[in-house]
Amino acid sequence: MTSAPLSSDHAQRFLEGRFRGSIEALPGAATALRLPLGTIDRAASLLTDEGARFVSVFVAELPERSLVAAFAFRGRIVALRAPLKDDAAAYPALSLHLDAARLAERELHDRKGLTPLGHPDLEPALHPDPDDVRLRVVDPEAFVIPYGPIRSGIFEAIQHVVETGGEDILQLETRPYFKYRGLESRFDGLVAEQGSALAERIAGIASVAHASAFSQAVETALGIEAPPRAQLWRVVHAELERVANHLDVAMKLAEDAALSVGVARFGILKEDVLRLRARLCGSRFGRGVVVPGGLASEPRLAVDDVQDWTARFERDLFSDRRLLLGTSSFTDRLIGSGRLDRETVERLGGVGPVARAAGISTDARFERPYGAYRRLGFDVVTADDGDAMARLDVRFGEIRESLHLCRQALDRLLDLGETTTRVEVPADESAAFGWAEAPQGELVYWVELSGGRIQQAHIASPSLHNWPLFVASFQSDVLTDFSFIEHSFGLTPAGADR
Amino acid sequence: MLAWILRGLGKGVVTSRYPHRPEPELEGFRARIEVTNSENAGAELEAICPTGAIRVEAGRVSLDRGACILCGACIEVAPERFRFSSAYETADRRRAGLVVGEVVERTLEEVRLPLAAQARPLRRSVHIRHVDAGSDGSEEWEIAALTNPYYDMQRLGLYFTLSPRHADVLLVTGGVTSAMRAPLERAYEVMPEPKAVVAAGTDACSGGLAATGGEIAGGVDRVLPVDVYVPGSPPSPLALLHGLLLAAGIVVEEAAA
Numbered sequence: 001m002t003s004a005p006l007s008s009d010h011a012q013r014f015l016e017g018r019f020r021g022s023i024e025a026l027p028g029a030a031t032a033l034r035l036p037l038g039t040i041d042r043a044a045s046l047l048t049d050e051g052a053r054f055v056s057v058f059v060a061e062l063p064e065r066s067l068v069a070a071f072a073f074r075g076r077i078v079a080l081r082a083p084l085k086d087d088a089a090a091y092p093a094l095s096l097h098l099d100a101a102r103l104a105e106r107e108l109h110d111r112k113g114l115t116p117l118g119h120p121d122l123e124p125a126l127h128p129d130p131d132d133v134r135l136r137v138v139d140p141e142a143f144v145i146p147y148g149p150i151r152s153g154i155f156e157a158i159q160h161v162v163e164t165g166g167e168d169i170l171q172l173e174t175r176p177y178f179k180y181r182g183l184e185s186r187f188d189g190l191v192a193e194q195g196s197a198l199a200e201r202i203a204g205i206a207s208v209a210h211a212s213a214f215s216q217a218v219e220t221a222l223g224i225e226a227p228p229r230a231q232l233w234r235v236v237h238a239e240l241e242r243v244a245n246h247l248d249v250a251m252k253l254a255e256d257a258a259l260s261v262g263v264a265r266f267g268i269l270k271e272d273v274l275r276l277r278a279r280l281c282g283s284r285f286g287r288g289v290v291v292p293g294g295l296a297s298e299p300r301l302a303v304d305d306v307q308d309w310t311a312r313f314e315r316d317l318f319s320d321r322r323l324l325l326g327t328s329s330f331t332d333r334l335i336g337s338g339r340l341d342r343e344t345v346e347r348l349g350g351v352g353p354v355a356r357a358a359g360i361s362t363d364a365r366f367e368r369p370y371g372a373y374r375r376l377g378f379d380v381v382t383a384d385d386g387d388a389m390a391r392l393d394v395r396f397g398e399i400r401e402s403l404h405l406c407r408q409a410l411d412r413l414l415d416l417g418e419t420t421t422r423v424e425v426p427a428d429e430s431a432a433f434g435w436a437e438a439p440q441g442e443l444v445y446w447v448e449l450s451g452g453r454i455q456q457a458h459i460a461s462p463s464l465h466n467w468p469l470f471v472a473s474f475q476s477d478v479l480t481d482f483s484f485i486e487h488s489f490g491l492t493p494a495g496a497d498r
Numbered sequence: 499m500l501a502w503i504l505r506g507l508g509k510g511v512v513t514s515r516y517p518h519r520p521e522p523e524l525e526g527f528r529a530r531i532e533v534t535n536s537e538n539a540g541a542e543l544e545a546i547c548p549t550g551a552i553r554v555e556a557g558r559v560s561l562d563r564g565a566c567i568l569c570g571a572c573i574e575v576a577p578e579r580f581r582f583s584s585a586y587e588t589a590d591r592r593r594a595g596l597v598v599g600e601v602v603e604r605t606l607e608e609v610r611l612p613l614a615a616q617a618r619p620l621r622r623s624v625h626i627r628h629v630d631a632g633s634d635g636s637e638e639w640e641i642a643a644l645t646n647p648y649y650d651m652q653r654l655g656l657y658f659t660l661s662p663r664h665a666d667v668l669l670v671t672g673g674v675t676s677a678m679r680a681p682l683e684r685a686y687e688v689m690p691e692p693k694a695v696v697a698a699g700t701d702a703c704s705g706g707l708a709a710t711g712g713e714i715a716g717g718v719d720r721v722l723p724v725d726v727y728v729p730g731s732p733p734s735p736l737a738l739l740h741g742l743l744l745a746a747g748i749v750v751e752e753a754a755a
Contacts, residue, residue, distance in 0.1 A: 128677050150629050150681050152660045154642040157630040157678055178677045179632045182713035194548055197569035198707055204636025204732060248639065261506040267646030268512065274643075275524070282528035282582065284734065285636050288570055296570070300526050323501055494635035 011074035014050065019043075027432040028220035029368045030077040032068075037082040037091050040069060044080060045097035047071050052078065053362070054100040054349040055444050056460035059084065059112050062431040062448045067114065069094055069101075070433070070444065070460065075367055077433045077444070090115040100349030103176075103464060128175045133161050136173070141165045147482070149178040156493040160486075167478045174467050179497040187447075187457035192218050192425050195447075195454050196291045202459060203495030204285060205248070208234075208241045209438035210445075210495075211290035214457070216370055217434025217447040218292035222426050230294035230421045231372040235409040236306065237277070237286045238436065239402035244273040245439030245490060246353075246395040247317075250324065252487040253392065257330045265320045269313070276301075276309055294422035303413050306406070314403055321396055334389035338473035338485030341386055350469045351462045352441020354489055357394045358386035364437040376408045388488035395490070427452035438462055440491055463496035513650045514736075517613040517743060521736055523584040528568050529734060532583045533561050536599045539579070546572050549706060553597075563588060564596035564703035564717075567731040589728040589741035591748075593719060596703065596729055613743045623655045624746045627665035627689070631682050631721075632672030632714055636732040637699045641669065643735040644742075656742055662688050667745045668695045669738075670722070673705035674715035686722050694725040694745040698738060703727045 015023055015031060024032040035043055048054065052073035060068045060081070069080040082091070093116030094101040105116040106125040116122065133146045148159035157178040163171040183202055187195055199214035200207035212234055219225060226234070247270040254262030274284040280301050281289045288296055324330060340350075345358045355362050363380045365373045381397030383390035431448040441462030448455040470489050477485060514521045523529075536559040543559060544552050551565035552572060559579060561572075572580045590596050628641055644651040645658070659665050662685040674682060686695070697718040700706045705716035718724050725748050728741035 130677065130681050149678060150685060154628050154638050154658065155630070156633065156635055156638055157672075157681075179630070179672065179675055180677065180713060181632055181673070181675060181708040182711040183708055186707055186711055190548070194569075194571065197548060197567060197571070201567065201634045201707055201731070204634035205639060207636070259502070261502040264647050265505060265509075267643070268509065268648065271643060271646055271648050274639075278524055278527050282526050283568075284527075284640075285732070287731075288528070288568070296574075320505070323505060327502070492635045494633060 011076045011078070014074070015078065018046065024081070026079065027223065027430065028434070029075065030079065030433045032079045032081045035080055035082050037067060037084065037088060040067065040080055040082045041092040041094055041096055044069050044071070044094045047073060047078060047080075048098060053346075054094070054098055055442075056458065057094060057101060057104050057108055058446065058458040059108070059114070060431065060446065060448065060458075061456055062429070067091055068446070070446070072367065072442070077368070077435070079433070089113065090117050092117050093119040095119050099347055099468070100465070103468065126177050126180050128159065128177055130159060130178070135163060136171055139165060139170065142170055158493040160482075162479070162482070164479060169474050169477055169479060169482070172471050172474050174471050176464065176467055176493060176496045179493050181498065183498050184457060184459060187454045190454045192292045192449060192452060192454060195457070196296070197288070199445075200285070200287045202498055203438075203461070203463070203492050205245060205492055206241065206438040206440060206443070206495060208237045208286040208290060209436045209443050211287075212238060212371070213434050213436040213438075213443045213445045214447065215290050215292045215434070216436065217432050217445040218425065218449065220434055221430040221432035221447060221449055222428055224293065224423055224425065226294040226371065227418065227420045227423060228372070229413065229416055229418060232409045232413050232416070233295055233299055233421070234290055235372045235376065236406050237281070237289055239405045240273055240277055241286055242402045242439045243399050244270055244277075246399050247273065249395055249487060249490040250392065253334065253388075253484060254324065254330065256483045256487060257333055259324075259327065259330055262324055262327070262330070269317055269320065272313060276306070280306070291422075293425045294420075296422075298421060303410050307410050310403055310406055310410075317399065331389060333481070333484050334392060334488065335387060337388040337477060337481045338488060339385070339387040339475060340469060340473045344472050345386070345469060348468045348472060349465055350441075351465050352438070353391055353394045353398065354466050354469055355441065356380065356382045357390035359384045362442070364435050364442040368435060370435065372409060376405055378405050388484055391488045425452070438495075440495065441466060459498060461495045461498065463491040463493065466491055467496060509647075512647050513653065514648060516736060516739065523586065525584065527584040527586070527734070528570070528582045529584050529586045529730065529737065530563055530582075530588050531561060531566055531568065531570075531572065531580055533559055533579060533599055534581055535579045536560070543572070543576060543579070546575050549704070549709065558599060560597050560599045562597045562704070563729040564593060564700065564727055565706070565709075566729065567700050567706050586734050586736045587740045588730060588733065588737050589726055589744055591726055591744060593703070593724070593727055596727055613740065623657060624666045624750075625657050625659040625664050626667045626669050626742065627659055627662045627685065628669045628671070629682055629685050630671050631678040631702070631718065632675035632708075633699060633701055634732075637671040637701075640732050640735050640738060641671070641698065644738060649735045649739060651739060651742070654743070656746065662686070663690070665689050666693060667742065668693065668722075669698055669742070670695060670718045671698045671702050672714075673701045673708055673717055674721050675713060679715060679721060682721060694748045695722050696726045696728060696741050696745045697724045698728050698741065699733055700729050700731045703729050706731065
């Protein structure tokens with residue numbers, strides 16, 4: 001289910017037609033447009049009208065202090081860059097025209113004190129108060145149930161405020177940032193190679209994706225490229241991470257349906273992947289592998305061993321999948337639950353398996369291919385129904401594609417003569433975007449470097465993008481569907497909160 | 499349903515016998531860092547560590563495992579002094595116990611046998627409540643793994659409970675963000691006596707990389723009295739099991755007293 005991505009040249013032609021004179025080159029598949037601060041909202045809606053997807057909004061320091069609104073547009077990252085004068089304290093809110101930017105602008109307001117004028121809902125975001133649960137719907141029979149921030153089960157902290165009349169969910173408010181640790185600012189001043197250890201701990205279950213997006217931002221900024229052997233191993237690690245994440249979702253959904261054997265089987269499969277990763281690199285989460293310039297250490301397993309493992313694992317997995325999807329007491333709970341239509345996903349800038357399950361073929365590995373993905377073949381798996389079942393179908397399809405990518409990468413590693421896995425990282429001043437398709441969706445880093453050290457970094461996290469979609473997915477669902485819908489999204493609060 | 503039952507039986511027994519039998523260490527697994535030579539060190543070693551876990555006093559090196567995130571930066575610079583070890587029993591009842599020099603580690607047998615004795619009376623059950631106070635998310639995966647068939651902690655009389663009012667052990671991850679401080683304190687207050695608190699992971703022990711940013715308390719023991727520290731980034735399921743058995747020992751001892 002793939003179509004050719006609109007070419008990057010096409011984007012360039014459109015931008016030249018509309019923004020001649022303000023175009024600036026950025027390293028990699030990215031373009032900046034220099035604009036006055038007062039016009040940034042109009043430029044943003046012009047881009048989104050043409051099909052651009054909102055990525056993030058933040059303050060950059062290079063080449064000068066500027067407000068940057070980043071978009072994914074026809075195979076490029078397009079950054080609207082408005083220089084900030086010393087006394088600039090406000091700008092016209094992107095959220096006026098762009099629902100996808102609401103959370104990001106609230107966060108920016110808290111962090112930098114920049115006021116988005118006209119923002120429809122400018123409440124503080126970063127330090128939520130768990131006791132502040134107000135009833136918003138006007139219904140004399142309604143009451144409020146706060147789920148969290150301490151959840152029922154072994155889950156990360158987040159708060160869902162559910163308003164209900166008894167069974168139907170009338171309104172839902174999801175409040176992230178209970179885990180806000182201020183990690184983005186911990187990048188400031190780190191040596192480039194040390195940044196990976198921090199990136200891996202932003203969202204622990206997507207460590208490889210974070211280290212890859214960060215490292216690729218550094219490599220793009222400095223004009224270097226990881227050696228082919230390193231790029232291929234990065235694919236193996238990243239795809240194993242995706243498989244583990246998707247199996248975690250399948251396991252949690254089986255648990256919600258009280259299928260004990262299903263929980264045990266998918267728990268075993270997930271543990272098998274984590275153990276393979278530990279044997280490969282010493283970490284069950286693929287940490288300490290991906291660094292700017294290549295790989296920090298050589299894989300400890302031979303290519304053949306990983307190939308044998310993959311073949312065995314695939315047989316076990318797909319027989320369990322058949323059994324799970326053939327169990328109607330399980331599938332009945334997923335079909336029709338938490339349905340999202342394509343328009344809503346596009347309006348809110350959704351990414352990852354959640355967007356793909358609503359028929360949108362978006363995938364950073366395909367839209368803006370990076371590393372070895374430029375030379376490997378895979379399908380972007382999509383589904384049309386947009387419900388919890390479609391999201392699980394997409395995940396199983398992606399596991400198949402991930403194993404297929406692993407096999408291709410391993411085959412190429414066998415044939416590869418060259419043995420270097422790491423190149424020198426120069427100490428120039430530069431800045432760039434880097435990205436990776438995390439298991440949760442597109443992950444984008446902006447990294448500024450000077451003298452071999454990181455000046456600052458900004459992260460656009462897929463989990464933060466998709467929380468508003470989670471809220472929007474409650475159309476006609478009841479309380480007992482809640483955990484099915486939440487787990488079908490497979491998001492990580494740590495990644496969103498940072 | 500029959501298909502599921504047959505599938506469940508098909509795999510045979512995969513469950514670990516730990517702590518009654520030793521679980522073989524996974525070769526190459528990075529469970530902790532050991533100091534192999536602590537003598538005649540220069541003060542510049544301290545600057546290698548991104549979380550300040552390395553100290554040099556009077557030429558002697560010490561490593562605080564409660565602050566170590568296992569990034570391996572020290573091993574890259576000074577392989578003659580530091581190395582990874584796959585010994586997974588890293589928990590300690592004292593925070594200071596996590597600070598190690600060049601010491602002869604206790605052997606697996608010494609740790610495991612008292613633990614096995616501790617686990618025996620637990621068949622009557624110890625209940626655990628998990629609270630995330632700002633982890634990176636990986637600790638939750640490792641804690642949840644304790645119920646999978648490989649580790650199956652129910653066989654030791656350890657259970658997760660959904661209410662702190664039914665819990666004997668509070669298992670906390672993360673360095674305690676400002677928004678999670680009050681909920682965490684409340685969960686602790688409503689637990690019945692006797693109770694034990696386990697700080698799970700380097701972030702919970704010391705705050706890890708976020709410790710100096712001002713957004714987190716910098717470790718669970720800044721907020722609650724901690725009984726057992728389990729370092730690791732994240733700690734493996736076996737390391738967590740070791741820590742939980744230590745904590746269960748505390749609860750059983752206190753209940754008997």
